[in-house]
Amino acid sequence: MATVVSHQAIGSIVSHRPSDFKASQFLKEPLNVPMKFRHKGFKIKATASQIPILDTVLSPSNNIPHESKKKTNEASLILIRHGESLWNEKNLFTGCVDVPLTEKGVAEAIEAGKRISNIPVDLIFTSSLIRAQMTAMLAMTQHRCKKVPIILHDESEKAQTWSHVFSEETRKQSIPVIAAWQLNERMYGELQGLNKKETAERYGTQQVHEWRRSYHIPPPKGESLEMCAERAVAYFEDNIQPELAFGNNVLIAAHGNSLRSIIMYLDKLTSQEVTSLELSTGLPLLYIFKDRKFMRRGSPVGPTEAGVYAYTKRLASTDRSLTRP
C-alpha cells in the first residue's frame, strides 16, 4: 500500500534548505568535486576522472589521484524519472517549466524509494527542477540507510560558508545532493504549456511524434534530444561517471528526455533505437558500473526482492551490513 505523505510534509521536505551545511565539512569520503564546485577556486588541474572528489573540497591542496584511494571497482547507478507532475496530469508539454508533483507523483516517488531501499546510495544528482528534487527526497525517505539528503548550494561562497554542519555524527547521517541544470528536461520551446493531444490535432500525430521522440528534430524553438544529450551526457561523463569509477553509488533523479539521452549513452542505443525508448514516471532503473562498463539490471521489484542482492557481491554485503543489528 502506498505511504501517504501530506502536502504540508512534502513542503517541509523540499523547502527546508540546509542552512547549516557546507560540503567541505560534510563529506569525509573522497567524492569527486562536481564541475560547478571546481569552478569555485579549488585550483584543480587534473581531469574530472583523476580528481578525488570531495577530498578537494575538504582540502584544496589535496590532489591525490583517484586510483590511490579508490573504494571499489564497482558501483550502482539508479536512475529515476520524477513522479507524475501537475502538468503530466493535465497532459501539457512541460520541458523546463518548474512544476511540482501531484499526489500520485508523490506516491510514485515513495514507491520508487521502496524499490531501491536496499541499494546503497552515496551521492544524489538531481536536475534543478522541483519535480526531480521532490522525487529524490521522497524516495530517500524510504531508504534503509535512513540518511538525510542535503542539497549542496554553490551559488555563492556565503551560501557554502553559512550551510555548515558542525556535528560529525550528523554529517555521517547525511547524503549530499547536487542539483544540476544540465539534467533538466529538454527545453520544449514553443510547445511548453500546450496540451499534447490538442497539439497533435493541430500539427498532426506524426509531426508531434517526431518532435517528442526523434533524436535530431527539435520542437519549434526548443531542444532536440540530440541537443539535450549534449549537455546531459557531457555532465554525466564529467561529473557522475568519475564518482562511479571511484566506487560511489549514485542516484540520479531527472526527466524523461534527459534520462533518455543518458540511457542512450549507457546502453549504446542508436538514434533510431532511442525513438522507441519510453520512461514511466517514478520507475527506478538500476545499472552496475564495473570495469568501465555499464550493465543494466532493470527495475528493482521491491525491498524484499532477493534478486536485488543477487546483482552483485557488493550489494549482497551491503544488505548484510544493513540487516546486522
Ligand SMILES: O=C(O)[C@H](O)COP(=O)(O)O
Ligand atoms: O516535458 C514534458 O512534457 C514531459 O516531461 C516529457 O514529455 P514527452 O514525453 O512528450 O517528451
